[in-house]
Amino acid sequence: MSKRAFSLALISILTVSSILAGCGSSKDNSTNTTGSTTNGGSKEEKVTVRIMTRSAGTSPTVSAYQGLLKKFMADNPNITVVDESLNDEAAFNNKFKTGLATGNLPEIWLNYGGESFKEYAKNVALDLEPFLKEDTKWAGDFLPLLDTWKYKDLPGTFGVPTEFYSVAVYYNKELFKKIGAEPPKSVEEIPALVEKFKAINVVPMAMGDKENFRGGHLLTNLSLKKYGFKKTQDLMNGTAKWNDPDMVSLLQTMKDWQDMGVFGKNIVTMDSNTATTMFFDGKSAMLFEGVWALSQMAASPIVDNIGVIAFPGFKDKPDLKDNWFGGAGGYSVSKAATGATQAAAVKLVKYLTSVDTFKQYLKETKGGVYPVKMDVDPAAVDKVTAEYMKALDTSSDFKGEIEEYSSLTQLQDKVRNEVQGMFAGNSPQKTADAIQGFVDANKK
Numbered sequence: 001m002s003k004r005a006f007s008l009a010l011i012s013i014l015t016v017s018s019i020l021a022g023c024g025s026s027k028d029n030s031t032n033t034t035g036s037t038t039n040g041g042s043k044e045e046k047v048t049v050r051i052m053t054r055s056a057g058t059s060p061t062v063s064a065y066q067g068l069l070k071k072f073m074a075d076n077p078n079i080t081v082v083d084e085s086l087n088d089e090a091a092f093n094n095k096f097k098t099g100l101a102t103g104n105l106p107e108i109w110l111n112y113g114g115e116s117f118k119e120y121a122k123n124v125a126l127d128l129e130p131f132l133k134e135d136t137k138w139a140g141d142f143l144p145l146l147d148t149w150k151y152k153d154l155p156g157t158f159g160v161p162t163e164f165y166s167v168a169v170y171y172n173k174e175l176f177k178k179i180g181a182e183p184p185k186s187v188e189e190i191p192a193l194v195e196k197f198k199a200i201n202v203v204p205m206a207m208g209d210k211e212n213f214r215g216g217h218l219l220t221n222l223s224l225k226k227y228g229f230k231k232t233q234d235l236m237n238g239t240a241k242w243n244d245p246d247m248v249s250l251l252q253t254m255k256d257w258q259d260m261g262v263f264g265k266n267i268v269t270m271d272s273n274t275a276t277t278m279f280f281d282g283k284s285a286m287l288f289e290g291v292w293a294l295s296q297m298a299a300s301p302i303v304d305n306i307g308v309i310a311f312p313g314f315k316d317k318p319d320l321k322d323n324w325f326g327g328a329g330g331y332s333v334s335k336a337a338t339g340a341t342q343a344a345a346v347k348l349v350k351y352l353t354s355v356d357t358f359k360q361y362l363k364e365t366k367g368g369v370y371p372v373k374m375d376v377d378p379a380a381v382d383k384v385t386a387e388y389m390k391a392l393d394t395s396s397d398f399k400g401e402i403e404e405y406s407s408l409t410q411l412q413d414k415v416r417n418e419v420q421g422m423f424a425g426n427s428p429q430k431t432a433d434a435i436q437g438f439v440d441a442n443k444k
Contacts, residue, residue: 045340048080049348050106051331052095056087064364072351079344100124107337107345112329113148113159115236115405120158121149126333127156131346141355141372144397145328159332161371162353166326166398167217167290167311168391170297170384174305175202175285183286183307186315187225187253194261197285206284207263208270215254215419216412217325218288220401222250224323225313232402242415242439243432251419251428258423268424291326291369291388298367298382308387310394326398328371414438 055065069081084106086092099105105124111117117125132139132146139146142161149159171183179196193204209215223231227246234240241247258267264284276293278284280300287293288311297306313321331352333345351357358370367385369392378386403412415435422431 044078046078046080047341047344048082049108049337049341049345050082050084051108051348052092052106053083053085053110054087054092056085060365061361061368062087064361067364068352068357068360072348076344076347079348081348103336105334105336107334107341108331108349109334110162110329111159111332112327114327114400115407116409117149117158118151118154120332121151121154121156124335125149125158126335126337126342127158128160128333128346128349129155129157131350132157132160135350138350138354141374142353143328143371143373143395145330145371148328148330148400149332159330160349160353161328161330163329164326164369164371165291165328166324166369166392166395167221167288168324168388169205169309169311170279170287170289170293171307171309172279172282172285172302172305173307174302175200175282183309184312186312187222188315189312190257190262191260193285198261202282203264203278203284204262205286205288206270206275206278207267207288208272208275209267209420209423210269210271212416212420214272214288215423216401216403216416218254219250219415219419220399221311221325222253223247223402224325224399225311225320226250226317228317228320228323229397229399232399232405235402236405242435243429248428248432251422251431254419255422255428268420294367294369294382294385294388297384303383306384306387308384308391310391322394322396324392324395324398325401326395327400328398330371408439408442410442411439 051069053065055062066083069083073079073081084095086095096105096109111120128149143164145161145164146157148161149157169183175197176183178200179193181193181196184190184193190204197204207214207218231240231246235242235247257263264270264278272289275284276287276289276296279287280302282302297303300306310322310324313323331349333342333349337345353372355372355374358372359374359376361370362368362376362380367381369385369388376386376389381389401412403415406412418426418431418434421434422428426434
C-alpha cells in the first residue's frame with residue numbers, strides 16, 4: 001500500500017471536495033484521560049459529541065475502538081458519543097462534504113493535516129494549542145508529529161495525531177550473514193552490496209515502481225537525509241528549483257543504483273507485491289517499505305530473520321540521519337463546538353490520544369506502531385514490530401513526501417510520473433527539468 005493511499009491528498013475547502021482520510025482503517029484509539037473544561041460548561045451538563053473516522057467494520061482494531069468509546073461514555077455519563085465513522089472512502093468524503101456545506105460538521109473528525117488542510121485550519125478547525133499548553137504531559141507524550149497541523153503564518157495547532165506512518169528498510173538477517181556484511185549504515189555503503197549479493201544470486205533491495213509511488217518515496221528519503229526539511233521548504237517557496245544541482249544529484253543517485261543493479265531488473269514493470277514476494281523468498285536482501293506492512297511481515301515465513309533499520313543517511317550529513325519519511329493522521333475539533341460541547345470534545349480527543357489508550361490498543365491488537373512515546377514489552381508484540389519500534393528510537397523528525405507541502409494538487413503525480421520515466425530511460429537532468437517546467441507553468 002502506498003503512502004499516498006494511506007494518506008490521501010486534501011483538496012481546497014473552497015471547492016468543497018475534500019478528501020480527509022487515508023485508505024485502510026485508522027487507529028482511532030482510547031483509554032482514560034482526564035479532560036479539560038477550558039471554555040466552559042459544567043461537568044454535569046449533558047452533551048453529545050459526534051466523531052467521524054474511518055474505523056468501521058469488524059476488524060480487531062475497530063472492535064477495540066468501539067469498545068473504548070463505550071468505556072469513555074461509562075466513565076463520563078454526561079457525555080454521549082455518537083460514532084459516525086464510515087469505512088468506505090467515498091461515503092466518508094461525501095459525508096464530510098455535506099457537513100461542510102451545511103455548516104454541520106461533526107465535533108471531531110479524522111484528517112491528515114498538511115498544506116492542503118490549511119484552509120480548514122483557517123475556517124473550521126479549533127486551535128488546540130491552549131489545551132496542549134494546559135496539559136504538558138499529554139502534549140509531551142507525542143512523537144514529533146504536531147507540525148502536521150501547524151503553519152508559519154497561522155498561529156496555533158489544529159490537530160493531534162492518533163495514527164502514525166513511516167517508511168523504513170526491512171532486511172533479511174540470514175542473507176547478510178551469508179555475505180559477511182552488516183545492513184548499510186549510510187547511503188554510500190549500498191552500492192558495495194551489489195557484487196556481494198550477486199555472488200549468492202540475491203538482489204540488494206528489490207523495488208517495484210510500477211505503481212510509481214515508490215520512486216517518490218525514495219526521492220523524499222534521500223532529500224531529507226541529505227538536505228533536511230529546509231530543501232522541501234525552499235522548493236515550495238521557489239528559492240530552490242527541482243532542476244538545481246542538489247535535486248539532480250539525488251535523481252542521479254537513484255539512476256546509478258538502478259544501473260548497477262541495486263533494485264534488480266525491470267523496476268518499472270515490477271509491482272510492490274512482486275518485490276515483497278522476492279523479499280519473502282530470499283531473493284532480495286532488503287525491502288524499502290512502510291509501517292503498514294508490519295502485519296504482513298509478522299505473518300511471513302521468514303519472520304524470525306527480519307530486522308528493521310532506518311533508511312540510511314549520508315556520511316557527510318550525520319546531523320540529518322535521524323530524519324524519517326513519515327507523518328500522522330489525527331483528530332481535529334470543529335470550531336463550531338463551544339461551551340460544554342467543546343470541553344467534552346477536547347476531553348474525548350485527549351482520551352483517544354493518550355499513552356494509556358495506545359497501550360490498550362497494543363494489548364488488544366497485539367501489534368502496531370503508535371504516535372506517542374511509550375515503553376513496550378517486546379513480548380507483547382510480534383518480533384518485527386519490536387524491531388521496527390527499536391529502529392524508531394533514534395528518530396528526531398518526521399516529514400511527508402516533498403510534494404505534500406505544495407499547493408499544486410497535481411505536483412505529486414507529476415514528480416512520481418517523471419521519476420518513473422527516469423527509471424524507464426530518461427536522464428536525471430531531463431526528469432528534473434520536466435518537474436520544474438510543470439511548477440513554472442502552474443505558478444499562481
